[in-house]
Structures are given as C-alpha cells and as structure tokens.
Amino acid sequence: MTTLTRDPARTAPTAPPRSGWVSRLGGPVWLVRRQHRAAFWTLLALTCLGVLVMAYLRGQTMDFLATVEPTSRRSGGLPPEFETYADRLFGIGSYLGYLPVLAGVFLGAPLIAGDLESGTAKLVTSQSVSRLRWLATKLAVPAAMLTLCTTVLSVVFTWWWRPVKGLSDGLTWTSFFSVTGVTPVAYALLTFTVGAAVGLLLRRTLVSMVVTLGIVVAIGFVWDQLWRSLGNVMSVSTDQGVGPDATLPELPTEAEQQGQGTYFLTESGDRLDWTTCLDQMENAEAHTSCLESQHVIGRSMDYLPVSQMQSMQWLGAGIMFAVTAAVVAFVLLWGRKRLL
Incomplete structure (x- = not known):
C-alpha cells in the first residue's frame, strides 16, 4: 500500500535569508529614503553636474597656464586673459557659498516640520518604531547624503583652486576659506541640523523655512566676522x-x-x-x-x-561640529518627549 502523504517539513519552501545590509535598509531607513527621494536625487544630480563643470573649467585653466612661462607665474606677470579663468573660479566659489543656506532652508527645515504638519510623524510613531529611533533616522540619512555631496564638491573645488592660489588678487586664500577644505561640510551640517530643530519647534513647513533662512543668514554674518580670530596673528x-x-x-x-x-x-x-x-x-x-x-x-x-589656513579651517570645523552635536542632542531629547 502506498501513501501520498509527505513530510511537510521536507516539502515546504523556505524563504532565502535576507542579507544584513538589506534588512538594515528596511523600516525607518526605507521610509526616510522613500519620503525624500526627490530631494536626494536632486542633490546627487547637482553634485554630479557641479563636479563635471568644475573638472572641465579646471582643465581649461591648466591648459592656459601651460602656455605661460613659469617665471611669469612667479613674478605676477600673467596675461590679462587669465582674469577670465580667475573670474570663473571666483564665481563657482560664490555659488558653493550658498550650500549652507540650501541645506538649512530646503533640506533641514521641512525635514521634521513636514511630517508633523501632515501627520506622518504620528502615524510612524504609533507603530513599533520609537520616537527616538525615528528622529535619529530622519537626521542621519539626509545628513549622510549631505556630507557625501558636500565633501565631493569641496574636494573637487579645492583641487581646482590650489594650482592657481595667489596668482591673482581675487584668488587669495581668504576669499576661499569657507568653500574649501573641511569647512563647507561642517557648515552645511550645522545649518541642516539648525533647520531641523526649527522645524521641530515650529511644526509648520513654510514658517520653519523662513525662520531658518533668517538664522542661517545670522550664522553667516557671525562666521564672517569671527573666522579670522581662529588664527594666530x-x-x-x-x-x-x-x-x-x-x-x-x-x-x-x-x-x-x-x-x-x-x-x-x-x-x-x-x-x-x-x-x-x-x-x-x-x-x-x-x-x-x-x-x-x-x-x-x-x-x-x-x-x-x-600657512595657517588648514589649521584654522579644522579649528572652525571642530567648533561647528560641536555645535551641530549639541543641536542634534536637543532635537533627540526634545522630540522624544514632546514630538506629538
């Protein structure tokens, strides 16, 4: 006599185990990526575009300098045509100076305020996700993306500027102190976290963006007045x-x-x-x-x-990182108790 029954343990299909990195991308991380994918893709696209433009313009600048005698560079006898290349470098540096404003107003301010205004925060925290974990993820994922993009832009711009540093009156190190090295990264993270804190307190997206703009402008004014004091006169x-x-x-x-x-x-x-x-x-x-x-x-x-430029930049960045950490701690502690 035969039987058609089989051991279910032997025949039941088993789902393949999820890899560690895939599982970590689920939950709050997946939600934050999903919510802000448009902003993230825009940030990545602008970064790629900026890198391509700066690499192209640097190539043109170096090709021009290759036609100039080295003695003319040292003696300040560069042709007047060099000012065109210097103006391009100065112009791109001016645009990069707006990165902290964009990070604070358009990325930081709506980050938490938008979820509080739409009710998403209440929905998420009513599930198995704690308030602290949700806030930490909301800050960490955009901050990581912002750090990556700002670092890439700063490295490429510094690579473009260093060979021509000091060859023109408009290319002095003080003119590019805040847009080269580690300074742009620390500056952007500071304004981003400040915007997030403002959004947490005000709970309205548009109002938070306006207030953040005013605070970021004030931070920029204070920074412009004080960064020279970081050096040893x-x-x-x-x-x-x-x-x-x-x-x-x-x-x-x-x-x-x-x-x-x-x-x-x-x-x-x-x-x-x-x-x-x-x-x-x-x-x-x-x-x-x-x-x-x-x-x-x-x-x-x-x-x-x-010679003090790099040490001044790291000292200033250290101060900004410390203030950023304090703002993050405030957001986590305040949001844990008074988020909803």
Missing part, C-alpha cells in the same frame, strides 16, 4: 627709521594684513597707531621730528599667513 617690523626714505615692512607671500594698517614701532617695543603725529602729516620734516620725539624707530604690521 603674526607681525613683521623694521627699525630703519621713519623718514621719507625709510623701509616699510614687507608682508610674506599671500599673507593678509590685519588690524589698522601700519603701526609705529618705538625703542621699547611698544606700538603706536597711525594717528600718532597726525597733525604734522602735511610737513614731512615736522612729522619725522614728531615721531622721533616719541622714540619711534620703525614700523610694524600684523598679518595672517597662508
């Missing part, structure tokens, strides 16, 4: 007298002058500002006699050297 001086034929201090190559200008240096090492003996400026002999009566022996100038 140095000075150069002469002790060849103060007469009409006296030698003036000469700044190192690519250094930026700081302070009020040229100071008067006394025998004791003290410095007097430029208003000293100002009443006798019209008469050279009287002015010299006045300065000599003040025991002035030369002049002095303060400056920031280009």
Whole structure:
C-alpha cells in the first residue's frame, strides 16, 4: 500500500535569508529614503553636474597656464586673459557659498516640520518604531547624503583652486576659506541640523523655512566676522627709521594684513597707531621730528599667513561640529518627549 502523504517539513519552501545590509535598509531607513527621494536625487544630480563643470573649467585653466612661462607665474606677470579663468573660479566659489543656506532652508527645515504638519510623524510613531529611533533616522540619512555631496564638491573645488592660489588678487586664500577644505561640510551640517530643530519647534513647513533662512543668514554674518580670530596673528617690523626714505615692512607671500594698517614701532617695543603725529602729516620734516620725539624707530604690521589656513579651517570645523552635536542632542531629547 502506498501513501501520498509527505513530510511537510521536507516539502515546504523556505524563504532565502535576507542579507544584513538589506534588512538594515528596511523600516525607518526605507521610509526616510522613500519620503525624500526627490530631494536626494536632486542633490546627487547637482553634485554630479557641479563636479563635471568644475573638472572641465579646471582643465581649461591648466591648459592656459601651460602656455605661460613659469617665471611669469612667479613674478605676477600673467596675461590679462587669465582674469577670465580667475573670474570663473571666483564665481563657482560664490555659488558653493550658498550650500549652507540650501541645506538649512530646503533640506533641514521641512525635514521634521513636514511630517508633523501632515501627520506622518504620528502615524510612524504609533507603530513599533520609537520616537527616538525615528528622529535619529530622519537626521542621519539626509545628513549622510549631505556630507557625501558636500565633501565631493569641496574636494573637487579645492583641487581646482590650489594650482592657481595667489596668482591673482581675487584668488587669495581668504576669499576661499569657507568653500574649501573641511569647512563647507561642517557648515552645511550645522545649518541642516539648525533647520531641523526649527522645524521641530515650529511644526509648520513654510514658517520653519523662513525662520531658518533668517538664522542661517545670522550664522553667516557671525562666521564672517569671527573666522579670522581662529588664527594666530603674526607681525613683521623694521627699525630703519621713519623718514621719507625709510623701509616699510614687507608682508610674506599671500599673507593678509590685519588690524589698522601700519603701526609705529618705538625703542621699547611698544606700538603706536597711525594717528600718532597726525597733525604734522602735511610737513614731512615736522612729522619725522614728531615721531622721533616719541622714540619711534620703525614700523610694524600684523598679518595672517597662508600657512595657517588648514589649521584654522579644522579649528572652525571642530567648533561647528560641536555645535551641530549639541543641536542634534536637543532635537533627540526634545522630540522624544514632546514630538506629538
């Protein structure tokens, strides 16, 4: 006698196990990618476009410099046509300066505010996902994408700028301090998290974007006023007298002058500002006699050297990263208790 029954354990199909990285992309990560896929694809497309444009323009610049004698580059004798290439570099750098604004206003501000306004946050957190996990994922996924794109743009732009640094008055290191190196990455992450925090507090997308714009502009103003203080100001001086034929201090190559200008240096090492003996400026002999009566022996100038650029950028980025971490902690702690 035969039977048609079989052991179900032997015949039941078994689903292939999901790989670790696939399973990690599910849940909140999948939801965040799905929600913001248009913004992510736009960010990636703009990054690719920016890389192609900068690589092409850099090639044109290097081809032009290849036709110029090396001695002309060092002596500042570049042809006037070089200013066209310098203007292109400066223009692209100006556009990259808007990255923190775009990151804060268009990516950070609507991130949480949009979900609170539409009710998505209430729906998600009513499932098995905790508020803390949802907030952490909402911040982490866009931040990772923003870090990747900003890093790529900064690296390519720095690669374009370094060979021509200092060859023109508009290509000084101070003009590109905030758009090269690590600074753009830290700056964009700071404004992104600030926008997310504003959206969490205000809960309205449009209002959050407007308020974030104002805060980002304020951050930019403070940054422009304070970033030079990250460096160690140095000075150069002469002790060849103060007469009409006296030698003036000469700044190192690519250094930026700081302070009020040229100071008067006394025998004791003290410095007097430029208003000293100002009443006798019209008469050279009287002015010299006045300065000599003040025991002035030369002049002095303060400056920031280009050699400090990288250390200043990392110091500034470290401050921004610290503030970003504090804002992230605020978002997580506040949202965990008062999200809905």
